[in-house]
Amino acid sequence: MQLLSLSTLNYRNLQDATLPFPAGVSGLWGENGAGKTNLLEAAYLALTGLTDAPRLEQLVRSGEREAYVRADLMAGGSLSVLETGVGRGRRTTRVDGVRVRGQELPRGSAVWIRPEDSELVYGPPTLRRAYLDALLSRLSPRHAQMLQRYDRTLAQRNAALRAGEDWAMAVWDESLVTLGSEIMQLRRRAAGRLAELAAAAHAQLGSQKPLQLQLQESTDPERFRHDLGRRRAEELSRGATVVGPHRDDLNLTLGDFPAGDYASRGEARTIALALRKAELDLLTEKFGEQPVLLIDDFSAELDPHRRAFLLQLAASVPQAIVTGTEAFPGAARTLHVAAGGVLAQEVEA
Numbered sequence: 001m002q003l004l005s006l007s008t009l010n011y012r013n014l015q016d017a018t019l020p021f022p023a024g025v026s027g028l029w030g031e032n033g034a035g036k037t038n039l040l041e042a043a044y045l046a047l048t049g050l051t052d053a054p055r056l057e058q059l060v061r062s063g064e065r066e067a068y069v070r071a072d073l074m075a076g077g078s079l080s081v082l083e084t085g086v087g088r089g090r091r092t093t094r095v096d097g098v099r100v101r102g103q104e105l106p107r108g109s110a111v112w113i114r115p116e117d118s119e120l121v122y123g124p125p126t127l128r129r130a131y132l133d134a135l136l137s138r139l140s141p142r143h144a145q146m147l148q149r150y151d152r153t154l155a156q157r158n159a160a161l162r163a164g165e166d167w168a169m170a171v172w173d174e175s176l177v178t179l180g181s182e183i184m185q186l187r188r189r190a191a192g193r194l195a196e197l198a199a200a201a202h203a204q205l206g207s208q209k210p211l212q213l214q215l216q217e218s219t220d221p222e223r224f225r226h227d228l229g230r231r232r233a234e235e236l237s238r239g240a241t242v243v244g245p246h247r248d249d250l251n252l253t254l255g256d257f258p259a260g261d262y263a264s265r266g267e268a269r270t271i272a273l274a275l276r277k278a279e280l281d282l283l284t285e286k287f288g289e290q291p292v293l294l295i296d297d298f299s300a301e302l303d304p305h306r307r308a309f310l311l312q313l314a315a316s317v318p319q320a321i322v323t324g325t326e327a328f329p330g331a332a333r334t335l336h337v338a339a340g341g342v343l344a345q346e347v348e349a
């Protein structure tokens with residue numbers, strides 16, 4: 001797939017502009033705070049509708065009410081215009097001028113690799129669950145729908161627990177078990193393939209220690225109903241549902257040890273890179289075309305092995321946009337980012 005051009009309006013510190021992007025590797029370099037991450041974040045939002053900004057209004061340039069991004073995407077031999085507008089607590093999405101829901105954007109259009117991905121290794125289970133669920137939701141609209149319904153049911157069940165409505169539990173348990181069991185099945189299937197792909201990518205990265213990835217479930221489809229009943233008293237006293245897929249984790253083991261407790265900074269980055277490569281492979285398998293690859297701050301990945309891997313990875317996809325505080329050595333085209341603008345004086349490498 002190829003992002004033909006990216007337009008932004010009122011987006012963080014970026015100057016309003018339409019930037020064309022050719023196929024191949026584009027390298028964007030600039031000082032700290034220039035706007036490189038913002039540019040990739042805007043591209044990712046435009047291409048996928050996804051952002052992990054805690055509040056949507058953070059994306060809007062201070063002093064403005066609304067921001068807008070647009071991606072002209074070439075995928076499957078045809079052009080789509082993807083537009084997203086965001087403001088305080090609200091978001092609108094259009095494909096070719098027609099209002100759609102966020103999930104209706106092309107789901108395999110981009111993968112974003114960034115230094116913060118190390119948090120997938122060190123951070124709390126929530127982050128790994130979010131990684132897995134975001135990926136599964138992109139692979140299967142059914143999973144996205146199940147998850148939304150599960151989250152809603154969970155919130156209602158928790159409210160009933162806090163209100164001490166013991167009598168209402170049979171009804172909530174029924175829907176939670178039905179939805180939760182299906183989510184567990186979908187996760188199990190995808191986690192198996194993800195584990196193979198991540199382990200292979202990790203080995204390619206030159207790591208001597210094998211990476212294992214395993215779903216850690218708080219219950220299973222057969223036991224779910226029973227476990228809810230067994231822990232009812234505890235749930236009522238805590239006012240929260242204590243078992244279910246919302247408590248699962250993705251265990252990462254490096255060699256013989258849990259990666260979150262033992263991995264060095266570099267090892268954690270390598271694992272995170274392997275997870276993103278697995279994401280790229282899964283999306284490619286599913287959609288039959290490689291997503292646009294966005295790599296933020298390649299210079300934060302300086303070990304020669306990882307550097308070579310990133311160079312090779314960027315060169316292997318139809319289009320990659322790579323940022324750093326220095327020019328990317330593998331770029332066919334280099335652009336300079338300063339004060340939120342991409343400078344016109346382009347240097348052909």
Ligand SMILES: Nc1ncnc2c1ncn2[C@@H]1O[C@H](COP(=O)(O)OP(=O)(O)OP(=O)(O)O)[C@@H](O)[C@H]1O
Binds near residue numbers: 011060
């Ligand atoms: N909503 C906003 N309105 C205005 N400016 C913003 C907004 N959000 C972020 N910024 C500013 O955008 C600037 C650029 O941030 P960005 O993270 O893109 O820099 P960067 O080029 O990636 O830097 P680094 O090399 O340090 O990673 C920052 O100075 C930040 O304060």
Ligand SMILES: [Mg+2]
Binds near residue numbers: 296
């Ligand atoms: Mg940055």
